Amino acid sequence: MGAELNDYLPVLLTILIAGGLAGAFIVLSAVIGKRARNASPRRDTPYECGMPIITDAHSRFSVKFYLVAMLFILFDIEVVFLYPWAVVFDDLPATLIFTEMAVFIVILLAGWLFMVKKGVLRWEKAE
Amino acid sequence: MDFWIDDIGWPFIKIFIIANVALMMVALLVWAERRVAALIQDRLGPNRVGPLGLLQPVADVIKLFLKEDLTPGHVNRPFFIIAPALTMMPAIISLAVIPFGASLIIADLDIGILFIFAISSLAVYGITIGGWASNSKYSLLGGIRSTAQMISYEICLGLSVIGVFMLSKSLRLQDVVLMQGDGIWLFGEHYTGIMGKILDWNIFKQPIGFILFMIAGFAETNRTPFDLAEAEQELAAGFHTEFSSMKFALYFLGEYAAMISIGAITVTLYLGGWTFFGLENLGGSFSWLTQILIFAVKLLALQFFFIWVRWTIPRFRYDQLMRLGWQVLLPIGLANILLTGVLKLIFKV
């Protein structure tokens, strides 16, 4: 047992090294970087091309962004099913496994067609 | 003690070298980008620091380190500080499962490609959180836009490579490399002539998948024609408007590191990885050096293509980008999978 699990030790090391490098950059730059004296309070305002700031940055967004995120989850789950399917394609009777996924994809394509026909992702059109 | 040397010591050194080579390649890429851009636009580009301007990236890094590390008062401090790191880390971590040679791989996992997709799906947090923590309109809008773009094209990226794994029957990337270039199978016969070997590369067996993967790869790395997150005319610098010094550089680094890792995946999945029709065995016990060189040449050629596209093609509009991703590439990706299935049944590959 464990020959496979040991493969993940280098992965853990990679994560640690990547984190270490990123952390080192951030810390080093904070340490080495110059510090301005008598900094103007203007520096603490968001960059808006020099215009006076009138509203808060955090405002409501188009509902389409939520929709994209929701549809992304659904299609992501579909894609996840495709990977084991691709791997075992030759291990099971060919017509069976092909039909299985064809049915799966066609059902989802119906959902996709509904989504397209309703025009919910047409960004040029204001809701 | 063997555990500490064999399982911790050597892998640590190997990973450290690969990560640093990747960072050096980023520096080289930044230089190459500027020189090629200059070439395409008929101007000189950076040519003063060192021979051919090759030391320009070094000078830039020193400059960036010495700049003031400004954290404006209006931002959400902890998130503002960690966000750039969150973008840069996934690109480096995904290099862990790329085979650079027959034995030059940090971890040959049985979930191979899924590991890369899982890790890079976390890269959106650096951008979203960075944009949100900046507490600035350009940043937030740029961050949200960019995230929506990245998740939309992640689906296309995932769909495009399914065909490759239907042929390789394994998600292990080393298996995908070894499956290519040893002659194509048609109707149960093995063609090992030179044409058979060349056609065995996945770029020829999966041309639609390859094109989809490249398009989605451009979108995932936020490069032209998909660089809407930093469309200067609309959004100043997008999600990194408020970042300065090395924090800005980390975003920059993350973008180029992602370019390298997408390039490395493309080479592995579609262009035969570290093999080149038998050339990879040259050099006897030093054949690993040949293999790295083969990989590097393929990778650099692809990076040149990335740069070439950037300075040639104009940017998409946001509605065009979304329509392309959801209404064009998604059904083509699904059709490609079904087509691959049908062809597999007909040709008995």
Place this chain on the structure above:
Amino acid sequence: MEPIFHDLLAAGGGHAVAFYACSAVTIAAAILMVMKKNPVASVMWLVLSFIGLAGIYVTLQSYFIAVIQVLVYAGAIMVLFLFVIMLLNLRREDIAKMELPKVPFAGVIAAILFFVSVFLVIKASTPAFEKPVDALLGEPALAGDSVRAIGIPLFSQWLLPFEITSVLLLAAIVGAVALTKKKL
């Protein structure tokens, strides 16, 4: 519980340590997720908790499940959470103003649910604790290929549930579209 932990450490060695380290990360991140006032911080702690959970799956040698955990939960579902929370634009003052009158009642229910689930987990896992440690830490069904180990039963034995999943996803797509349209 003490002897089991001891046995695990003795037999599993590094794996047991890894398992408990991942568990600690998962639980600590989950607690921080609940404690944080800033909802965006909560989301990020939950992401870390999911990554810790993926680590637990890795130590149990369910690599495919681990990677799906990160890909779907940490990388997709939490993005939606983040979108909703970021764009709902709750200010700190608004959160402070929110009244939580049902707190004692909710606390009692949560406590009951917690103890019931702890009881069920212990009851369900009693046989497992009696098994040898190797079995507890999981054996790959098909050595060296966790994807095939899932794929073959999924596409032969569990064919019907798989197909029904697509109907479920279809319903969810229609639902998502209906939610965002004022009138269909």
